[in-house]
Amino acid sequence: MALIHVPRPPKSAANQDRPVSDLLKMQILHLHEVEKKFPPRMHSGIYINDIKTEGQAAGYIRYVTAILHPHGARMKVVRKKKAAPGHVKEIAAAASKKKTKKKSAVKKSSRGSKRK
Amino acid sequence: MPPGLDNLKHIVVLMMENRSFDHMLGALKAQDPRIDGITDGLSNPDTTGALIKPQPLAEFQSQLDPDPDHHFPGTDLQIFGGDTSPNRVANMQGFIKSYYQQQKDVNHSHKILYYFPPDKLPVLTTLATEFAVFNRWFSSIPGPTICNRAFAHYGTSFGQVSMDIFYVKELYKSIYERMIAANPAHTAKIYYFDQASSTMEVVNLLQHQPQLFGTYDQFLADCKSGTLPDYCFVEPNYNDHDGDTGELIASDQHPDHNVQQGEVFIASVYKAIKSNPTLWQNTALLIVYDEHGGIYDHVPPPACPPDGFVAQPNDTGTGMPFNFDRLGVRVPAILVSPWVPQGTVVDGRIFEHSSIPATVTKFFLGDYDQRSPREKAADTFLDLLSLSTMRTDAPDFDV
Numbered sequence: 156m157a158l159i160h161v162p163r164p165p166k167s168a169a170n171q172d173r174p175v176s177d178l179l180k181m182q183i184l185h186l187h188e189v190e191k192k193f194p195p196r197m198h199s200g201i202y203i204n205d206i207k208t209e210g211q212a213a214g215y216i217r218y219v220t221a222i223l224h225p226h227g228a229r230m231k232v233v234r235k236k237k238a239a240p241g242h243v244k245e246i247a248a249a250a251s252k253k254k255t256k257k258k259s260a261v262k263k264s265s266r267g268s269k270r271k
Numbered sequence: 272m273p274p275g276l277d278n279l280k281h282i283v284v285l286m287m288e289n290r291s292f293d294h295m296l297g298a299l300k301a302q303d304p305r306i307d308g309i310t311d312g313l314s315n316p317d318t319t320g321a322l323i324k325p326q327p328l329a330e331f332q333s334q335l336d337p338d339p340d341h342h343f344p345g346t347d348l349q350i351f352g353g354d355t356s357p358n359r360v361a362n363m364q365g366f367i368k369s370y371y372q373q374q375k376d377v378n379h380s381h382k383i384l385y386y387f388p389p390d391k392l393p394v395l396t397t398l399a400t401e402f403a404v405f406n407r408w409f410s411s412i413p414g415p416t417i418c419n420r421a422f423a424h425y426g427t428s429f430g431q432v433s434m435d436i437f438y439v440k441e442l443y444k445s446i447y448e449r450m451i452a453a454n455p456a457h458t459a460k461i462y463y464f465d466q467a468s469s470t471m472e473v474v475n476l477l478q479h480q481p482q483l484f485g486t487y488d489q490f491l492a493d494c495k496s497g498t499l500p501d502y503c504f505v506e507p508n509y510n511d512h513d514g515d516t517g518e519l520i521a522s523d524q525h526p527d528h529n530v531q532q533g534e535v536f537i538a539s540v541y542k543a544i545k546s547n548p549t550l551w552q553n554t555a556l557l558i559v560y561d562e563h564g565g566i567y568d569h570v571p572p573p574a575c576p577p578d579g580f581v582a583q584p585n586d587t588g589t590g591m592p593f594n595f596d597r598l599g600v601r602v603p604a605i606l607v608s609p610w611v612p613q614g615t616v617v618d619g620r621i622f623e624h625s626s627i628p629a630t631v632t633k634f635f636l637g638d639y640d641q642r643s644p645r646e647k648a649a650d651t652f653l654d655l656l657s658l659s660t661m662r663t664d665a666p667d668f669d670v
Contacts, residue, residue, distance in 0.1 A: 157666075158668070158669050159393050159394070159397055159666055159667065159668050159669070160393065160668075160669050161393060161394055161534055161535055161538050161668045161669055161670050162531055162534075163531065163532075163535060164331065164332070164520060164529040164531040164535075168331075168332055168520050168529035168531070168532065169511045169518045169520045170511055171511045171512060171513075171518070173527070176338050176525060177338065177342075177415070177434065178288070178415075178416050178434070178471075178509065178525060179509065179510060181416075181417060181434040182469065182473065182509065184436070185417075185436055185471075185473040185474050186469070186473055188436055188473075188474055189473060189474060189477075189478045192478075209510040209511045209512065209521075210511065210512060210513075212510055213467040213468070213510050213511070213512030213513075214467070214512075216466070216467055216468065216469045217465075217466045217467040217469075217512075219469075220463075220466040220467075220469040220470075220477070221466050223473075223477050223478060223481055224466070224477060224481045224484050226481070226485075227463070227465070227466045227484065227485070227486045228466065
C-alpha cells in the first residue's frame, strides 16, 4: 500500500497562552491534592489559582509529576543529575528549568500560601 | 484458537480526547454504507426552531471555542433535547441548544454539528477502513473525561459522574494492578506523553503506583526493543509546552487543540508498533476516544446494566439520580492488527470503555470475579482477530 501523507499543523497551532481548559484545571487540582501531601520543602510554592494558561499549567504539571515519577524525566536529565533517592526535587527543578524561565513561570503567591 | 490470538502477546490502547463518532468518522457512511455515520435525514433544532443539518465543515482548530459543554447536565440536554419527564426517550436533539447556551450566538451554535470529510483525517479514516471500526462503541458515562477514563482503567468510576477527585474502592482493582499481581505475573503500564503533560490518573495510580508509569519516549523505545508490556495504555499530550526540540503541540484533539497534531500522534503510535515486525504480528492496537466532548452524534446511547453505584441529584446536576444504567455518547473506536480483516465494520454489538479491562482480563487472566457489574457485562473484542493468515498490506504513514 502506498505511503500515506500525514499533514502537520502549522506552527501557529501552538499557543502556550491559551487559557486552561476545564480538563487541565481538574488535572491541576488533582496534582495539587497530591502535592499537599509532600513534605513542605518539596512544595512548589505555586498558587494554583494563578495558573491561567497552558504554558503555566505545563510548568506546574511537570513539577509535581517529576516528584511523583522521577523516572519520567528525559534520559539526558537523569544522566546529568545521576538521579538518586532524595534528589527528586533537584530532578524536578531540572525538568522544569527551561519552562519556568519562559512562559510558564507562575510566581509564588505574595501571601506565601502554597495551597489553593 | 485463530492464529491471530495464538500470536497475540500485547494489547495497546490509545485513548484520545473529546470527539464524537459522527464528527470524526461519520462521513465514511458515504463510502461504506455499513458504517453508521451521517445521512441526509439528520438534523438538530436551533434556538429559533430551524432544523439544522450536519455539514462537512469541521476545522482543525479555532472552531469549537469555547470548549463545548460535556459535563453531565449538558450531555443530558444533548441526549434528551431538554426533556426531563420520567419516561423520556433519548433523541440526540439537544446539541445545538446546549452549545447555544455558552455563547448565545445562533450561527456559532450550528458548528456543533460540523463533521470532518475523510480526506482531512487521513490517519483515522485510513485505519478505520483498513482494519475494524466499531459502529457502537459508547463512552461509559454521559459526562466528562475523568469518570469516563476511569472505566477504561477500573471498569467503573466508583460512582463519579464528574471531573472531581475520586478514590478507588478496594472492591475493584485497576487492570494494571490485576496484571502485575497475577500468578504468573503479567506486565502492564500507562505511558503518559511527558512530565509536562502527565497523566489523568493522578490521585490513585500515579500517586500510589508510580512504577506502573512510563513516558511516550519509553513507549517508543520499548516498541523498538520489543520490550512492550503485555498491556499498555497510551495518553496523548494534553497541553502546549516547550520540549527539548522546541514547542510541543497538544496531540489529544481536545477542543480547541489542533486535530492534525492528534493525527500525527495516532500515526506515530501505529508506526512504532508496525516498525517492529515481531511486535506488529503480536499486537492489537485499540484507538478510542474517552467521550464525545459535547459534539454531535446521532445514535442514542442505549441502556446498560447498572453499575452498583448511584450518583445523587446534587452530583449529577440534573435534579435526578443516575444509576449508571445508560451509556454516554458514541465515540470513534478502531481496532488495528494484521489479523483483522480489511474493512471490518463491527455492527450489532455494543462496546464501552469497560470493554477494555474486560478484554484484557479475559485474554491474560481468564476468570476474575472481583470486577464491576458493568465490566462483567461488557463485550470483548479480540474475536475480531479472525484471519487465518496475517495481512501484509497494512498502510504506512510518513511520520
